[in-house]
Amino acid sequence: MKPKSPTESSAVLAELVLPYQANPAGNVHGGEIMKMMDSTAGVASQKHAHTNVVTARVEEINFKQPVLVGDLVTCCANVIYAGFSSMEVFVTVESENLRSGGKQIALTAFFTMVSLDEDGNPSEVPPVVAEDDPYWRKLYLEGQKRYEARRKRRSR
Template identity: 55%
Template sequence: MSTKIYLSEVMMPSQTNPSGNVHGGELMKMMDSTAYAAARKFCRSNVVTARVDELEFHTPILIGDLVTCTAEVIYVGHTSMEVAVNVEVEVLEAEQGPQHALSAYFTMVALDRNGRPMTVPKLELETEEAKAAFEAARKRHELYHERKKQRQQTMTKSAEKSH
């Protein structure tokens, strides 16, 4: 089953600052919507965004540019999924093709009808590229949990010292 979703939109003046550059928040919203659709299609349930990692802007996007988001589930845990989102921009007046504009990894959590986390299906890894993306995401997932544990320990120690 394909987990890839595409979403395209021409950028309008209401999405930009006075200089004509598209607001980063507008692009993040579009990316989040695309990640949501890919994750929901994969697990066939509602999902929520838990985390965004490695959001990187590579080139400006202007009024009138065509923006295409591509989102694909690349990793699944027990109740969460990592969705890779890439954004391409195309200046429609130019003959140059689409250029990579930004990318990020969205962690989405599957929810049951009561709003509680639920188990997600296993991800079928059919290519070497999919296996490599899954492994890189697994490492990001483990690193995040290590850092989270360290932050909690630091906060506990700080709270103990203040009492």
């Protein structure tokens, strides 16, 4: 299969946060953001594999900054590493205060998405190529490490 770069699988989803998604103090529920992240990871992995994909795992979800009602939330996802049928997707969430224009990375996470064939069995995906760019290369190598560590744990 022809390798693909993380920029080929790039997906972006943006949404204005409304009061029903938040607690009474105006802080957005973590689950609302996680749902957006999952959808964005789903699109990125489908752009990579062109198959049905399911979420198998979420790792290192770090809520760094609060997201508040009225913020514009933008999720960006890229496939940074692929095994045989699994893809690791790096998702970042930026929140933007539309009055002040202030922006920050509110959270990040790594999603593992698995490609399924028409019978629902794991199916092969293209490898990721990330040699040219030090940013994607670093994420690729970190993704490879997590993939190998997971495989070791699963085989025990």
